[in-house]
Amino acid sequence: xxxxxxxxxxxxxxxxxxxxxxxxxxxxxxxxxxxxxxxxxxxxxxxxxxxxxxxxxxxxxxxxxxxxxxxxxxxxxxxxxxxxxxxxxxxxxxxxxxxxxxxxxxxxxxxx
Amino acid sequence: xxxxxxxxxxxxxxxxxxxxxxxxxxxxxxxxxxxxxxxxxxxxxxxxxxxxxxxxxxxxxxxxxxxxxxxxxxxxxxxxxxxxxxxxxxxxxxxxxxxxxxxxxxxxxxx
Numbered sequence: 001x002x003x004x005x006x007x008x009x010x011x012x013x014x015x016x017x018x019x020x021x022x023x024x025x026x027x028x029x030x031x032x033x034x035x036x037x038x039x040x041x042x043x044x045x046x047x048x049x050x051x052x053x054x055x056x057x058x059x060x061x062x063x064x065x066x067x068x069x070x071x072x073x074x075x076x077x078x079x080x081x082x083x084x085x086x087x088x089x090x091x092x093x094x095x096x097x098x099x100x101x102x103x104x105x106x107x108x109x110x111x112x
Numbered sequence: 113x114x115x116x117x118x119x120x121x122x123x124x125x126x127x128x129x130x131x132x133x134x135x136x137x138x139x140x141x142x143x144x145x146x147x148x149x150x151x152x153x154x155x156x157x158x159x160x161x162x163x164x165x166x167x168x169x170x171x172x173x174x175x176x177x178x179x180x181x182x183x184x185x186x187x188x189x190x191x192x193x194x195x196x197x198x199x200x201x202x203x204x205x206x207x208x209x210x211x212x213x214x215x216x217x218x219x220x221x222x223x
Contacts, residue, residue: 003142004154033210035213040121040215041215042116042200042213042214042215042216043155043200043213044213045204045210048210088156090154092154099160100145100147100157100160101147101155101157101159101202101211103154103155103156104154105152105153105154106152106153106154108196
């Protein structure tokens with residue numbers, strides 16, 4: 001099925017470890033996003049990429065880095081994981097403002 | 113700081129009842145979207161509204177965008193257990209697609 005694919009679905013890290021969350025879309029969308037979702041706080045934008053070759057910070061970028069590898073792929077890296085980064089992470093893509101986002105199914109990350 | 117306030121936070125109703133979820137802000141949005149999210153999945157877009165006063169219907173769901181484009185409501189008629197989920201509103205101000213999300217309203221419909 002067409003859409004946004006995220007890997008892994010679940011991950012447990014120890015404090016200080018690093019990891020990369022992968023995201024790929026097959027809808028030829030220009031824009032891609034990384035959000036985190038925490039109880040009672042909704043979805044908060046971490047980083048976004050308006051088009052291939054560009055990235056920019058969102059609302060909560062500290063502790064994260066991103067790479068827009070090509071038009072299809074947008075990865076999120078945690079260099080030194082902290083317990084405050086325990087969350088569910090969603091990747092999304094969109095083509096135009098009124099079309100809305102297509103979300104992946106999420107990565108549930110626990111940092112202990 | 114939550115730009116978009118959703119109310120209520122939680123709603124539990126019986127099958128066949130009606131319900132309304134609200135999304136309010138002090139900011140003006142160029143467009144507003146509603147999503148539904150089920151456990152373990154990402155949000156799925158239900159509708160986008162762009163014009164003040166606009167009303168859109170999707171089967172038993174009715175969406176309204178306020179005249180001043182600062183608020184929106186989602187009304188479900190004769191709710192069914194399949195309507196259970198977290199309903200999220202998202203307001204857009206940028207020209208190319210960044211949206212602010214509300215914290216969501218958890219709706220539970222019991223048979």
